[in-house]
Amino acid sequence: MTTSREIRLKSRPVGLPQASNFELATVDLPAPGPDEVQVRNLWMSVDPYMRGRMYDRPSYVPPFQLGQALQGGAVGEVVASNDPDFKPGDIVSSMFGWREYYNASPKALAAGGLGAITKLDTHGIPPQAFLGVVGMPGLTAYVGLLRIAALKDGDVVFVSAAAGAVGSVVCQIAKLKGHTVIGSAGGPEKVAFLKSIGVDHVIDYKATPDVVAELAKVAPKGIDVYFENVGGVHLEAAINSARPFARFALCGMISQYNETGKPEGPPNIIQAVGKSLRLEGFIVSNHVDMFPQFAKDMAEWIKAGKITWKETVEEGVERAPDAFVKLFTGENLGKMLVKLA
Amino acid sequence: MTTSREIRLKSRPVGLPQASNFELATVDLPAPGPDEVQVRNLWMSVDPYMRGRMYDRPSYVPPFQLGQALQGGAVGEVVASNDPDFKPGDIVSSMFGWREYYNASPKALAAGGLGAITKLDTHGIPPQAFLGVVGMPGLTAYVGLLRIAALKDGDVVFVSAAAGAVGSVVCQIAKLKGHTVIGSAGGPEKVAFLKSIGVDHVIDYKATPDVVAELAKVAPKGIDVYFENVGGVHLEAAINSARPFARFALCGMISQYNETGKPEGPPNIIQAVGKSLRLEGFIVSNHVDMFPQFAKDMAEWIKAGKITWKETVEEGVERAPDAFVKLFTGENLGKMLVKLA
The missing domain is CATH 3.90.180.10 (Medium-chain alcohol dehydrogenases, catalytic domain)
Known part of the structure; x- marks a missing residue:
């Protein structure tokens, strides 16, 4: 017993x-x-x-x-x-x-x-x-970035909750593939971590009165991929800065999980029409077919010191x-x- | 002169x-x-x-x-x-x-x-x-339904502004392909027209206090495709009734075109994550490669009396x-x- x-x-x-x-x-x-x-x-x-x-x-x-x-x-x-x-x-x-x-x-x-x-x-x-990193959160990053958002050469990538378990892997995969990456996180410790892993621009959303304006400033030419973990003003900012044909991988919206009232939806969703945006939600358990390739890639990246x-x-x-x-x-x-x- | x-x-x-x-x-x-x-x-x-x-x-x-x-x-x-x-x-x-x-x-x-x-x-x-019907609005319906929403067997289709130039073609293409179609339009004349072209359930949004509840009622098993022409509460209703892996073709959001304040975004957008929804905007001019096939199909459908x-x-x-x-x-x-x- x-x-x-x-x-x-x-x-x-x-x-x-x-x-x-x-x-x-x-x-x-x-x-x-x-x-x-x-x-x-x-x-x-x-x-x-x-x-x-x-x-x-x-x-x-x-x-x-x-x-x-x-x-x-x-x-x-x-x-x-x-x-x-x-x-x-x-x-x-x-x-x-x-x-x-x-x-x-x-x-x-x-x-x-x-x-x-x-x-x-x-x-x-x-x-x-x-x-x-080598489990479900890592696979989530891999699936969302490579399959759902269909990352391709030249894409500028925006990641919210970028210092989290999923977001930090998204940032690093995008960086090792040569992309410009913008990450949002809250507080100086997370900002420093993101800079240490090579994120090009870090938005400290807790110190930023207007995330929409800040993203527009650090991504003057816009973004092509948004990895969504947060919702709310982060989604609004991503839509506002999206270039035509941008793809959004909707992984989570943590800002809304404890909402008791009626959450605010993105007020600028209409831009999805004119800019031909694609917003796609996903659940990692529907994509376990990618696990073997993920495990192989991730083991190599870790061995090469490209993912921490x-x-x-x-x-x-x-x-x-x-x-x-x-x-x-x-x-x-x-x-x-x-x-x- | x-x-x-x-x-x-x-x-x-x-x-x-x-x-x-x-x-x-x-x-x-x-x-x-x-x-x-x-x-x-x-x-x-x-x-x-x-x-x-x-x-x-x-x-x-x-x-x-x-x-x-x-x-x-x-x-x-x-x-x-x-x-x-x-x-x-x-x-x-x-x-x-x-x-x-x-x-x-x-x-x-x-x-x-x-x-x-x-x-x-x-x-x-x-x-x-x-x-x-055989021009830009018809092509818009064809592209949005068949390419963007990727209509497939068994899909239940919801169309807003269903009695309009685009929406009425969407409804008819979906019907001639054997789908259950739910259309939303305003007023008895439009409702009668939609019924005359075989739409299975018509929501008169002007006579419906709660479009979200009404769609849930007429589509008890949910919807798989939403052809979006209106925005606002129609988009909220579609998200609410969407089945897992539903695809939304975002063609327009006419309810917002004259908005002078901050429009309300869909408050339930978070459901796009858990239900793996895909919301995709499009502009017909990016899809003119489909015109020859559209023209051929539409001519046959009109000749066969399947599109009016x-x-x-x-x-x-x-x-x-x-x-x-x-x-x-x-x-x-x-x-x-x-x-x-």
Whole structure:
């Protein structure tokens, strides 16, 4: 019998999530059953998209259930195994985050795409990077920039939440391919990081009274690609500065996830007609076919020193709700992680 | 010497154009010069996009100049010719609308794509239809539905301004290809017309307090394609009812063309992320490569009785400003035309 602590959704947040929306529970985990492995999580991920699952509404992933442990990306170590393909010491990724230990059958989950338990060959890369730059956020950047926005030679690229887990990879892929990149982020530490990875122009949106005017100033000839993570005035700025035939990869709109009133839509959306803009939303789980090419490219880029990353780490499963909330107050630089062991 | 009356832009409209923004002028036209033809216009077109050219701002077409005759689609008859390829009696289309006569060199304009003087082989189709169903508005419908929205089997199609020159062609192409079509238009006459051409559900937006709720009601399983002519609450409704991977062809947003304040953007644009929507603007002049296939298809459809059309006609060049303004008050059923001779 193993004792495991987990975070459950106690009540559905209204607006910015509060500590009271979560509860810490302790469960006794039996030994793994037939075909099951028991995994001790080392790291778990908190991601902005999880906020959507806290609403009780139909979406591309089902809502989290009250009174049950939350779910999300995690990397752990197998401690016991009844599956011949897994042995103690193996490092695996799963969607069983928000808890210290779990039992699960890799075979039963194998058909599940991103929900599978996957053995990681880390090649010297720290395991938690498989929750970031070489994992789902990295793939999201890759898919959005190369498939959805269809990056092509000469494009000027604008990225919002540019210092985040996804945005910072978008910036670096665009830079290593030779593009002019404009990134928006909040605060001097993020600005310095973005400059250190070669971003050409950084907009500190917290220090900028008018993001629309600022983007027009730093991109006087306009932008061709916008990687959208934020929404609101950032989307308005991108539309305003878009050149004809610009492509927008709509990955997220974090400024709106906790909105309780009626959000403001982009008032200049009409420009999408005259400038023949393409705005396209995407969910990374619909593009896992790109994973093998992504994994190959990313391994090469990291080896060549062309991609780097930052982590913001909280320790202990009990800190996971705080880590999650900090995503929305912008307190993370790079990937926000919770270290569990 | 020929006397010709023309409509000039006297002042740039603020909000809905007024009679005072236009002036009627009479000019003496000399005989056509070398390589020139002289054309007597029979019909001219007024189109919503012309409102954009009345602003003094950069756009995909240059702004109209104050004190000069406006421009736009027209169909006329050659009355004199110094070009061996044209003879008196030929019916030609041009962009020399808003005037009764003009002189121009077809050779000099030949490279100009949609700006060219084109001899029409009308095959018994009334010449003014080349300003509508078999002309630019028809091509706009064809391009937007088949290329931009990439219509495919089983799609449920929603069309705003469905009884207009473009919208009514969109509805009919979608119907002849076997789709469920929902059209929005204002007033009982337009509703009756749309039902007569087989539109499955018609929303009379003027009689509907909540277009968003009404679309959700008539399309309980959602929509896959939205042909956008209106903007505002129609765009919000389409986003709200969109199924995953729905495609929006953004052709125009007539509700916003006369906006003097800050227009409201779609407050639910965030749904474009979770539902992987694609919103794409287009300008028909970038898609003239589809014209030959369009002309062939449309001729067959008309011959087979699968496409019909309505016209709203004002008579005399002096009525052209009124005809134009009526586009924005929704007084046209089908194509709005001015008969000049």
